[in-house]
Amino acid sequence: MATTAIPWQENRIIQDRIKRTIAYTIVIIMAVAYIFPLYWLLVTALKTDVEIFAQPPPIIPPNPQWHNFADSTTYIPFWRYMWNTIAISGLTVLGTVLSCTFIAYGFARIQWPGRNIVFLIYLSTIMLPSQVTLIPLYLIFKDLGWVGTFLPLVVPHFFGSALYVFLLRQFLLTIPQELSDAARIDGASELSILWHVMIPLMRPALAVVALFTFVQTYRDFLGPLIYLQNQQDWTISLGLKLFQNMYGAQWQLMMAASTLAMLPTIVLFFFTQKTFVRGIALTGLKG
Amino acid sequence: MTISLRIPRLTKRQRRSLVVGLLFISPAIIGFFVFNIGPIIQSLQYSFTRYNILQPPRYVGLNNYLFLLEDRVFKIGIQNTLYMVLIGLPIHLVFNMLMALLLNTKIKGLSIYRSIFYVPSITPVVASTIVWLWIFNGQFGILNEFLRFIGLSPIGWLTDPNWVKPSLIFMGAWFGGNTILIYLASLQDVPYDLLESAELDGANAIQKTFRITLPMISPVIFYTIIVNVIGYFQYFTEAWVMTATRDGAAGGVANSAMFYSMYLYQTAFQQFKMGYASAQAWILFMIVLVATLFLFKTARWVYYHAEN
Structure with a gap:
């Protein structure tokens, strides 16, 4: 040539x-x-x-x-902190996926008067800085006796998250309306349409929501810093600072523990790369 | 989609679907009032009180807001945060865009590079900030070791008030993989025939980028600006971990790394001045609201092509 x-x-x-x-x-x-x-x-x-x-x-x-790796896991109660982190993240994923599925279905697959305006108002909460609600929420949770437990970190996620509702709603809107209509003619209730027809189709989108929620919660620092007051309830992000507090900084052990703390998200990423990349494209598309 | 304010008379079927629809979104309705609207209003109420949790809140009128006007640390916090939003954020977004454009040149092994640039952004913030703490370390850090090696004098990356914010911005670039991938995904959606016909008309690479590629993805750029402006106003964890001392204080030498949310956190959860902190929270709310509205008002540069 x-x-x-x-x-x-x-x-x-x-x-x-x-x-x-x-x-x-x-x-x-x-x-x-x-x-x-x-x-x-x-x-x-x-x-x-x-x-x-x-x-x-x-x-x-x-x-x-x-x-050093083994030493770092005994210098602080490393596995306990890992377990706390994963428990909080897991419950948060459960709450988010569950609530956002229902909410998105209600906004996407059921025609009800006023739906669009309500959705817009709901969506605007994405723009709300979390610091604005931080103090009243802390005081409410304190009155409930929840401060010092996982509850303030987990329970709010059972009431939906506007960003993920948006993602799932976008996805549900692409599924042909005829599918629902056919099921309704057969006498299926909305719940059974959601369960038998939509959820199987939503799996890729739900995987994105689950992954993003997990990583986001796993990385969180401010939430645990405010609400987890007993040292045994800490997440790993809080626990890492113990290497600095006791006898000066134990740099090599702190690095070993930090490496171990990173592993779950990195390993997760390598096994679910496609889901991550799809999810990132989805979050960008909303522009 | 017109919205009428009169409540229309609903048919039986519409009424049924309204009930079912509201049932499905009921978690969102509860969440909206319990975790958003309620606390926002309460926060405004607290901002007019003095409240240390132990004693019931006492109404003090505008005192908290008046005190804020004279609070030196608060002022530094605003300045530092604006520095991050006005200098750090643009640097990060431009850098992320350059990285995305670079990755969009059809290089081989894209998925490997994509992973390399993305992974830092999903590591726990505290764990990765710790390694940066060590890299930036004045005495034993590899960065200063390198400076000494090439014959320059070492820099107090985290201890020199002039350097700590640039250091944080430098580190922040490393966390930007998420935005790189958002940009890359949108770049890959720019129709190729558009670029090709521009090329036939004699456009060079820079003209193509500024006349076609960037306008085509401007909605995505706008989205990342909005999300990040809101995020950078709440900048907390990196600076907190970088400057935390053993007695629980943070903010760096002469408050050079004291950011808005850090001062808010200290006021509320270390000094237990809930009323004073609520006033700060409300001012932050107003600042973010004005910034967001400003961005939407000046969004004429955003180009929405033939999409619904």
């Missing part, structure tokens, strides 16, 4: 190749830069407490201290 190319084409091929090389070079440099902090986390986690403060710091740990 190249032999028959007329000059301007050849010129273009060379230009394209140069552009391509530049693009690859930048992408690779950026990729290395993005990986580096995670690499540094792992490397620091494998160092001895002397190597930590060595100057210049060894880029590859000379004698990797794998036991």
